[in-house]
Amino acid sequence: MDIIDAIHQRKSIRAFESKPVPREILKDIMELALRAPSWANTQPWEFSIVSGKKLGEIKQAYLARADEPPALDLPPPQEFPGQFGTRRRAIGKTVFELKGIGREDQEKRKWWELQGLQLFGAPAAIYIYIDRPFYFQGDTVNVWPIFDCGLIAENIMLLATRHGLGTIPQRQAVNCPQVLRKILEIPDSKLIVLGIAIGYPDWGDPVNRFRSEREALDKVVRWHGFE
Ligand SMILES: Cc1cc2nc3c(=O)[nH]c(=O)nc-3n(C[C@H](O)[C@H](O)[C@H](O)COP(=O)(O)O)c2cc1C
Known part of the structure; x- marks a missing residue:
């Protein structure tokens, strides 16, 4: 491929089949x-x-803590001003519509958040972390490892797409770093950055059939020095 x-093919997948992903394929992806x-x-x-089973343990522990506020190692944005909020609301609206979740339907919204915490059913996950002392340096942070x-x-x-696999990068996957530290024996000296849920997409689920929008090139690019 x-x-x-x-x-073109990569997009965030929010419904996976339970079929396991062979270790050899994951190794192949990671090597490259x-x-x-x-x-x-x-x-x-x-x-x-x-x-x-290990991933099952994590999902179970996440479920048990679903009512606790997220405690990410890297705090999420506090605000989404202007266009960032607009884009964020647009993706949320599309996903909710496709899942038949009404704006005010707190119960279904909660159910959907739980799906996210369960990695949308993905049978595998890749957690990425870095050295804490490389990130926190004196009074400042070194953002470059992120x-x-x-x-x-x-x-x-x-x-992953080359193997017919789908993925989604997820803050939800790293909501509870302490759970990951305990189950995966990741030391405190590591900062857990992101989880990527990975598996075979359930193409029967409408949530996997849409494509998120992008701004037009002209809106985000300025050209200089071209004739
Ligand atoms: C750092 C990061 C964290 C994300 N966390 C979540 C998440 O927790 N839940 C979710 O449904 N999507 C999450 N996403 C996926 C984005 O919503 C998605 O990438 C964006 O809407 C663009 O869509 P696309 O990936 O299909 O192109 C995350 C993406 C990134 C890059």
């Missing part, structure tokens, strides 16, 4: 994903790739 097809660039080739990323994690995350997601 060429890169253009992979970019590691070619991602990083600041001065620091390669700040580490991964826990989880399936089977940027680097984004680069490798995209590699992973694009490479």
Whole structure:
């Protein structure tokens, strides 16, 4: 598959089949994903790739804590001003409509959040983390390892499409870092950045059939120095 097809095909999947993802395929994806660039080739990323009973344990623990507020290692945005809020609401509206969830239907909204915490049924997950002391440096933070994690995350997601796999990068997957630390034996010296749910998409679910929108090129790009 060429890169253009992979970019076209990749999109966030929010309903997975239970069919397991073979370790060999995940290994194949990860070997190549590691070619991602990083600041001065620091390669700040580490991964826990989880399936089977272990993932079941995590999902169970997440369910048990579903009523507790998220406690991400990297705090989520506090606000989504202007256009960011508009775009965020648009994606939420589309997903809710496709799942038949009314705006005021708190029960179904809660159910949907639980689906997210259960990785939308994905049979595997890739958790990405970095060294805490590389991020917190004196009075400041070094954001670049997070940027680097984004680069490798995209590699992973694009490479997954080649195997007919779907993915979704998820803050929901890292809502409870303490659970992940305990079950996966990730030391406190690591900062858990992101989880990617991965598996075979359930194409029968309408939530997987839409394509999220993007702004037109002219709205986000300014050109300089071209004749
Ligand atoms: C860092 C990050 C965290 C995300 N967390 C979630 C999440 O917790 N739940 C969810 O449904 N989607 C999550 N998404 C997926 C985005 O909503 C999705 O990427 C965006 O709407 C664009 O759609 P696309 O991925 O289908 O192109 C996340 C994406 C990123 C990059």
